[in-house]
Amino acid sequence: MRQKITIFAVTDQDSPFQPVGFYCTFNILNMKSHKRSFQKNVLNHCYQRTADGGVIFYSNLDYLVWFTVVCTVARKRKVRILAMCPMPDHTHFSIEAASFAELSAFMRDYSSLFALEHNKLCHRKGPLFDTPFGSAPKFTDKKVRTTLIYVWNNPPERKLARKAEEYRWTFLAYAVSDHPYSRKLVIRDSRWPVQKAVKEVKAQFKAGRHLPYAMLKRLYEPLTLEEKQQLTDYIIATYNVIDYKAALSYFGRYEELLLAVHSTTGSEYDIKETFVGKTDKDYSAMVQILMRERHPHDIHDILALSREEKYELFLLLRRHSYATSEQIAKFLHLTVEWN
Numbered sequence: 001m002r003q004k005i006t007i008f009a010v011t012d013q014d015s016p017f018q019p020v021g022f023y024c025t026f027n028i029l030n031m032k033s034h035k036r037s038f039q040k041n042v043l044n045h046c047y048q049r050t051a052d053g054g055v056i057f058y059s060n061l062d063y064l065v066w067f068t069v070v071c072t073v074a075r076k077r078k079v080r081i082l083a084m085c086p087m088p089d090h091t092h093f094s095i096e097a098a099s100f101a102e103l104s105a106f107m108r109d110y111s112s113l114f115a116l117e118h119n120k121l122c123h124r125k126g127p128l129f130d131t132p133f134g135s136a137p138k139f140t141d142k143k144v145r146t147t148l149i150y151v152w153n154n155p156p157e158r159k160l161a162r163k164a165e166e167y168r169w170t171f172l173a174y175a176v177s178d179h180p181y182s183r184k185l186v187i188r189d190s191r192w193p194v195q196k197a198v199k200e201v202k203a204q205f206k207a208g209r210h211l212p213y214a215m216l217k218r219l220y221e222p223l224t225l226e227e228k229q230q231l232t233d234y235i236i237a238t239y240n241v242i243d244y245k246a247a248l249s250y251f252g253r254y255e256e257l258l259l260a261v262h263s264t265t266g267s268e269y270d271i272k273e274t275f276v277g278k279t280d281k282d283y284s285a286m287v288q289i290l291m292r293e294r295h296p297h298d299i300h301d302i303l304a305l306s307r308e309e310k311y312e313l314f315l316l317l318r319r320h321s322y323a324t325s326e327q328i329a330k331f332l333h334l335t336v337e338w339n
Contacts, residue, residue, distance in 0.1 A: 043095070044103060047092055048111065049089060052333055055088050055283055061216050062118070063086055063169050068235065070110050070241075082094045082247040092151045093151075103135070153261060156265075158279055164258075171240065174237060181229055193227070200219060211239075293320070317332075
């Protein structure tokens with residue numbers, strides 16, 4: 001078992017170098033030091049946090065870049081994904097692979113590629129995700145079902161949605177629709193910016209390339225809110241690699257799957273998660289507060305601020321949000337570590 005202790009130091013605005021309090025978290029991954037258990041084509045629950053325990057996803061573009069990277073690499077590595085769910089500060093996969101080497105290669109390649117994209121946007125260097133990733137094989141159908149339910153129910157448990165299928169980034173609703181969160185896109189009837197965006201997305205996909213931040217920003221900029229929703233659904237439906245047929249085989253029909261998801265939260269005893277605060281809605285609320293109060297060109301610009309500037313934002317968010325001090329520190333990537 002590996003234990004990581006992170007201590008957040010909070011300073012006073014008048015004396016930014018004098019700490020006025022410390023907030024500690026314990027990030028524990030139940031991973032043995034010996035070789036992990038693995039069996040060919042058995043479902044694995046894979047779990048990954050950021051290297052510093054901070055937030056990964058600040059906007060829809062973060063989720064879209066991550067999703068297209070994951071799907072592009074999954075196709076190349078020939079792994080089978082039954083479910084996945086990115087959360088603000090960590091990610092979950094339910095995944096099958098022919099070997100542990102192939103599973104590790106997928107996790108390595110996708111996380112490295114997304115880190116390159118994310119670091120470029122956020123003006124940072126170094127690894128983004130903690131290593132090694134957590135994984136636990138599920139050898140019985142019952143354990144597979146409870147793990148799938150657990151992954152899908154992460155957003156409802158953290159109060160991001162009432163039901164799993166209502167949250168876009170569980171990708172669950174795409175099992176039965178290619179446009180679950182928007183009006184059906186009829187390309188020939190759409191405005192030219194939409195047609196142009198669809199054409200570029202299709203070309204990237206056919207070339208086996210993910211969608212980078214710069215391209216997505218350019219494609220979304222001239223669109224209306226409704227058109228943005230349509231393009232998001234189109235991108236997810238186009239790149240999606242989730243094997244819904246395999247996932248449904250453990251439940252029966254889609255309606256039976258939803259009944260199982262709604263009636264239990266699922267369980268995960270092999271990988272121990274730690275949760276901060278009562279709800280992950282606080283992270284999106286902090287984005288709105290900073291956009292309103294400080295007007296950054298891009299919310300990711302806050303990650304390039306100096307430590308002293310981040311402490312000023314910490315105090316602002318402590319006054320104007322319901323987030324805990326630890327959540328604010330995670331949001332701003334304000335961490336000080338002692339080993």
